[in-house]
Amino acid sequence: MYYDQHMHTHHSPDSVERFENYLALSEKPIVTTEHLDFFSPAQNKPDHIPDFAAYEAEFERLNARYGNRILKGLEVGFRKEDEKAILYYLDGKELDLMLLSIHHNGWYNFMEVGNDDVPLDRTLEEYYAMMLEGVRSFPQANVLAHFDYGLRRYDVSIEELQTVERILKRIFEEMIRHGIAFELNTSSMYKHQNVHLYEYAIGLYQSVGGKLFTVGSDAHKVEDYEAHFDKAFDLLKRQGVQKLAVFKNLEYRLVPVP
Numbered sequence: 001m002y003y004d005q006h007m008h009t010h011h012s013p014d015s016v017e018r019f020e021n022y023l024a025l026s027e028k029p030i031v032t033t034e035h036l037d038f039f040s041p042a043q044n045k046p047d048h049i050p051d052f053a054a055y056e057a058e059f060e061r062l063n064a065r066y067g068n069r070i071l072k073g074l075e076v077g078f079r080k081e082d083e084k085a086i087l088y089y090l091d092g093k094e095l096d097l098m099l100l101s102i103h104h105n106g107w108y109n110f111m112e113v114g115n116d117d118v119p120l121d122r123t124l125e126e127y128y129a130m131m132l133e134g135v136r137s138f139p140q141a142n143v144l145a146h147f148d149y150g151l152r153r154y155d156v157s158i159e160e161l162q163t164v165e166r167i168l169k170r171i172f173e174e175m176i177r178h179g180i181a182f183e184l185n186t187s188s189m190y191k192h193q194n195v196h197l198y199e200y201a202i203g204l205y206q207s208v209g210g211k212l213f214t215v216g217s218d219a220h221k222v223e224d225y226e227a228h229f230d231k232a233f234d235l236l237k238r239q240g241v242q243k244l245a246v247f248k249n250l251e252y253r254l255v256p257v258p
């Protein structure tokens, strides 16, 4: 059975949600993907580093109570400059799922800028260059999360996104080489209204041989768990996708699109 593979709890600095509230929603496995992000001195803010001992302790306590339904995940915010710190943090940690995200460029978070701040063509170029570097440098990731995160504050047409089609293809080819799945982020699609960009990107990913997909809500509170999943599943079926990947111990198996 398919289940949400992108959500946060109080182990992420931008969420206060409890595992128990997600567990109460269904009998399915729950995997939380907590934020790991390092910042540059220019950003002058504390790094987002999950206290893994506390995360594991809660995980073990709840798994004993809830029949081992919880899986351990991280959302790794990647920047080449932070590669060493990321690898140092991950060393020796047992995980089920690792998302790869591009959130910031060492100066600002991409969600903080829109057309009034940085011209779209510059953001497109910078954001997807960083993403290509990310999938090349961090091939151990399981899933590329919200490929459109850097565009959420812009109103981007498919034609505008097509200006970076060449680099998107290279990103997707690199993902296929390393078995990294493409995430349908339902927050991006339906809250930030980028569903048209997903329709285009899914087709492009398929055109270079991409077959691995996940769907994630990016819930930071329980109300958003599996939000709009029906619509995302319909979209996938319309694009000829019948299977989704679910990860455990960093390995995937395929399950039918519900």
Ligand SMILES: [Zn+2]
Residues within 6 Å of the ligand: 075, 101, 103, 145, 146
């Ligand atoms: Zn994210």
Ligand SMILES: [Zn+2]
Residues within 6 Å of the ligand: 006, 007, 008, 075, 218
């Ligand atoms: Zn997230």
